[in-house]
Amino acid sequence: MSNSLHAVFHAIANVRNEQELKLALMDKIGEHFGVQHWGIYFLDEQPTAEIDVSGIPAVCLESNPVGRYVVERHAPAHEQLLLSPSDWKNFCSRHDHEHVMTGPIVCDGRLVGTLNLARDRGNPPFNGNDLADLSALCIHLSAKMATLRANSKVSNSLVPNPLTVRELEIAELVAQGLTNAEIGEKLWITQNSVKQALKRMFRKLKVSARAEMVAKLQDTQVS
Template sequence: MANFLQAVEPSIPQRNLSGLIQAIASSKNELELHAAIMEMVGEYFDVQRWGIYLLDETSHVKVDDRGIPDVCLKDNPVGRYVVERHAPAHEEIILPAGNWQQFCSREDHAHVMSGPIVHSGRLIGTLNLARAQGKSAFNANDLADLSALCLHLSAKFATLQTNQKTTTNTEFSSRLTPRELEIAQLVAQGLTNAEIGEKLWITQNSVKQALKRMFKKLGVSARAEMVAKLQP
């Protein structure tokens, strides 16, 4: 029996999600969470392109520079499956083999897999992975790992957003979306619109327009007044 186990053991790939899960659990804010995922997920899943996409209140998309362009997220069966079912998917469980290329012909996106990040019953983002041509397609084990990872991500985002609300004046913070609260916290730290945009992976103009909406919701006309109003 020992000889048999030694003979087959090398052919069984061993992967352990514990490192990724621990990195998620120990993240103190959304920026740390994003950094942890971006550092570890590429090697774990053996992917050449990957990214977290978070939808803000105006449906803009935050894109990491190693992420997957919009062509792989919109108007295709994989993306549609994730949005409609809030469940992870890769192209080979939805399309006949080879048909993914009609939606994206990029060689570094030969195989794609996407999983949902959900909060309060709605999709708030996705974790997207792509393998280059010549790499093997995603399989059932990859899908199971992504499903577990997305569950932990969704729970962590919910915890972080709840913590954001408890550190502000709930009378006024309840008027703001989670993304607006995140912007308000960075304003309170003294960051400029450009610096906020860089941290949140959105344009400087998006920050400016968000602040206008926030000022209107809170009945203020200046950044300092907004920060003071949100103090607990």
């Protein structure tokens, strides 16, 4: 096993909360897998039976075979494991998603998120070694998530927070001045998904505007 993967494991072990995961892995994922794009996507809390396959941005189009494979089997996959290159292009024509690979993040027996990797056109496809490394990485991510969420349940019982981790991530990007389209691109979700999430967040916080939401969250943090 390469030293760079050990560095990823070490970074995961030292993460204190879900929001820190991306920052901790920012450079290490790209270095190890040779990808130009990657992201961690956390599902909103919902019953296992109601997981929205089309909403998981494992690749760039809805109802894709790679995403469905990961959801159904809780196992990593890349497009060439399931499709020929010509068939893959029927699902995705984006040059920045020439090759994709997705792995599951599992907690308490259910899928809570995915780790998504993409290579630009002109780069080699993912292979068996990449898939094995992603599988090992997802085991570490899943174990860490189980610990973080167990700790979060204790914390939330003391200081309830109306927003989910995903919604807090969106709120942070709103505070940075990003548009819905820009937020969707950063989080690997559709612009409509961002719009619907903001509607839920407004209802939870009893606000009617982005600036009002940001101000209310900042006041909560200060207090």
